[in-house]
Amino acid sequence: MRKKTESAAPVVVIGAGMAGARLAARVPGVTVVGEERHAPYNRVLLADVLAGRYAPDVIALPATEVRRGVRAVRIDRADRLVHCDDGSVLHYGRLVLATGSNPVLPPLRGLGATLPDGVHPFRTLDDALALRAAVRPGARAVVIGGGLLGVSAARALAECGAQVVLAQQGEHLMERQLDPEAAALLRVHLEALGVEVHTECRVRGLRCPGSPPAVRAVQLADGYELAADLTVLACGVRPRTGLARAAGLDVRKGIVVDDELRTSDPYIHALGDCAEHRSTLYGLAGPALEQADVLAEVLAGRPARYEGTRALTRLSLPSPDPVKALDLAAFGEARPLPGDDVIRLSDATRGAYRTVVLREGRLAGGVLLGDLGAVAGLARTWQDDEPLPPAMSLLHLLTDDGGH
Numbered sequence: 001m002r003k004k005t006e007s008a009a010p011v012v013v014i015g016a017g018m019a020g021a022r023l024a025a026r027v028p029g030v031t032v033v034g035e036e037r038h039a040p041y042n043r044v045l046l047a048d049v050l051a052g053r054y055a056p057d058v059i060a061l062p063a064t065e066v067r068r069g070v071r072a073v074r075i076d077r078a079d080r081l082v083h084c085d086d087g088s089v090l091h092y093g094r095l096v097l098a099t100g101s102n103p104v105l106p107p108l109r110g111l112g113a114t115l116p117d118g119v120h121p122f123r124t125l126d127d128a129l130a131l132r133a134a135v136r137p138g139a140r141a142v143v144i145g146g147g148l149l150g151v152s153a154a155r156a157l158a159e160c161g162a163q164v165v166l167a168q169q170g171e172h173l174m175e176r177q178l179d180p181e182a183a184a185l186l187r188v189h190l191e192a193l194g195v196e197v198h199t200e201c202r203v204r205g206l207r208c209p210g211s212p213p214a215v216r217a218v219q220l221a222d223g224y225e226l227a228a229d230l231t232v233l234a235c236g237v238r239p240r241t242g243l244a245r246a247a248g249l250d251v252r253k254g255i256v257v258d259d260e261l262r263t264s265d266p267y268i269h270a271l272g273d274c275a276e277h278r279s280t281l282y283g284l285a286g287p288a289l290e291q292a293d294v295l296a297e298v299l300a301g302r303p304a305r306y307e308g309t310r311a312l313t314r315l316s317l318p319s320p321d322p323v324k325a326l327d328l329a330a331f332g333e334a335r336p337l338p339g340d341d342v343i344r345l346s347d348a349t350r351g352a353y354r355t356v357v358l359r360e361g362r363l364a365g366g367v368l369l370g371d372l373g374a375v376a377g378l379a380r381t382w383q384d385d386e387p388l389p390p391a392m393s394l395l396h397l398l399t400d401d402g403g404h
Contacts, residue, residue, distance in 0.1 A: 009093015011299060012082055014243065016040045016066045019272030019288035020098035024064045026296035031090060032066045033082070038125050040064050044285050047152035049128045051159040053318070056125055075247040077265055094267055094299060097244055097255060101237035101273035101283060106144070109205025109219070116206065117214035119231045122153050134230055137161030141230040142218045144203050146173040148315060150234035151186065155317045157232070158193045165196045165226050167203055167218065177313050177330035181344070182367040185353050189317070189326045206231060237283055239274045254281045259305040261295045271295055278308060286311050310383045312375075326351075329375045332365025332382055333357060340364065345398050347371070354398045361387045374398055 011027055013020045016034025024030045034040070038056065045059040067084075074083040075095065082090040103121040105111060111119070120131050131153075135141065139162045143154045146168025154166045166173075172183035173190075187197050202221040206228075208214060217225040239254040250256040250264035254276030261269045261277070272288040273281070282288070287309035297304030310332070317326040334357060336342045341358040352370035356363060356378065363382045368375050378398075381388070 010091060011094045011096065012090050012092040013096040013098055014072045014082065015096075015098030015100055015272070015274075016064070016068070017098060017100045017272060017288075018043055018061070018285055019100075019292050020096070021061045021064045021066075022289050022292035023096060023098065023271070023296055024066075025062060026293065027299050032064060033070050033072050033084060033090070034066045034068055035071045036124060036126070037069045039068070040066060041125055042285075043124075046122070046125065046128045047156040048318075049125065050122075050132050050153065051156035052132065056129065059125075072243060075243060075268075077247055077268070080267060092267070094269065096295065097263070097268065097270040097274060098272045099240040099243060099270075099274045101239050103233060104236045104238050105233060106203070106235045108203060110208045110213070110215075111206055116208040117212060118229060119206065119208075119215050119233065121233050122149055123237065131157075131230070131232065132160070135160045135162050136229075138163060139229045140227050141165070141232065142167060142226050142228040143232040143234055144218065145232075145234035145236065146170065146197070146199065147176065147234065147236065148174060148313065150232070151190070152315065152317075153232050153234055154190060154195050155193065157230075158190075158195050162230070163196075164194065165198065165218075165228075166190065167201045167220070167226070168197070168199045169202050170199065172199055173197070174330075177334065178328075178367055179334045179355060181346075181355065182328075182330075182334070182353055182369050185351070185369055186326070186328065189351075237273065239276070239281060241274060244268075244270065244274070252276055252279075259307060260298045261291055261306055262298075269295055269298075277306065280308065282309060282311060284311050284313065310385070312379050314375075327370065327372050329368045329372050329379075330366070331379060332363070333359075334365045334367045336364075343398065356398065358388070363388065 011030045013032045016032050021040035024032050040061040042059045048054040071085040072082050073085050080092050103123040141157045141162040141164045143150050143166045154164050158164045172180050173186050204221045205219045207217040215231050218228050241251045244255045245251045255270040257270050257275045261271050271291040290309050294304045294306040312331045315328040336357045344355040346353045354368045356366035
């Protein structure tokens with residue numbers, strides 16, 4: 001049997017996204033295997049690359065040594081080996097799965113295993129660069145999905161001069177983060193930029209004639225067609241768990257981990273989009289980075305536990321015209337339950353909207369749009385999860401200092 005001391009055992013990270021790169025920056029001597037040909041980059045800024053505001057090198061993360069363009073294909077848990085598609089085999093003492101997530105490809109007519117010409121996911125730097133190369137002023141672009149990613153893509157395509165239609169199946173934009181009032185203001189902002197927004201709009205299929213097939217229209221459930229030169233699929237993401245499942249690890253929606261980000265195999269950890277902690281999948285950059293920081297401590301032999309992240313979602317939609325720029329922040333539960341207290345402040349002149357939800361004396365969530373002066377204080381109050389002082393005015397929560 002091979003014997004190695006814990007301190008000398010090599011650490012191998014599968015995945016060179018934000019979580020894997022963060023971990024590698026904090027743990028010396030790590031071997032990182034990444035499928036993408038690019039150096040690790042800030043995925044949050046992909047819409048800025050699409051819009052042409054940033055070149056790819058601008059969003060690169062601090063230098064991390066990565067074996068680029070290499071895919072891990074099998075984990076041998078008995079001998080602690082990772083087999084890669086280039087024929088290489090890596091021994092590990094500790095293995096970290098940072099495999100991220102894949103874009104969800106909806107079950108639409110005309111959409112097979114190979115995407116037709118003009119149909120683009122929007123998840124990687126290559127996706128953003130391909131869209132940037134394909135879009136032309138006046139091109140008809142349909143974005144399917146009105147979540148955070150879909151809104152960002154629609155805004156960026158509009159900046160490129162495309163005629164953009166955003167098709168959202170739900171009742172309003174960014175349903176996971178926004179209440180209906182904030183979503184309505186976001187819709188007004190997008191429409192002022194020329195984006196045509198359709199909510200409660202179910203897409204049935206794509207019309208892709210020709211050989212090879214190329215998209216020409218998006219077909220709606222009511223029979224109406226949206227003409228399209230480009231179609232962007234922004235229908236959410238799904239954790240990449242195939243490698244873990246094939247290795248016999250405990251997988252539910254994601255790879256199940258404990259408070260030390262450890263899987264059902266004590267020598268294998270997982271973090272980021274692929275990890276499911278206390279039945280929660282985050283799918284956001286903030287929790288992934290926090291998990292990487294905790295795991296760095298664990299791998300160094302220091303006591304550390306990940307107890308979950310109270311994640312703040314921020315979206316910045318810049319514009320050369322400051323009047324057309326929009327900043328948005330959302331946290332916690334913005335939809336009140338019976339018995340909750342809600343306070344809203346809206347300033348149509350300044351395009352500002354703020355709302356908070358209080359539940360049993362604690363801040364349960366909120367949304368700020370336009371003026372984010374109060375976001376830092378509100379986020380601190382929410383993250384502390386402490387009962388609010390009885391004498392505190394609800395209006396005081398929405399002042400610029402957030403009640404601090």
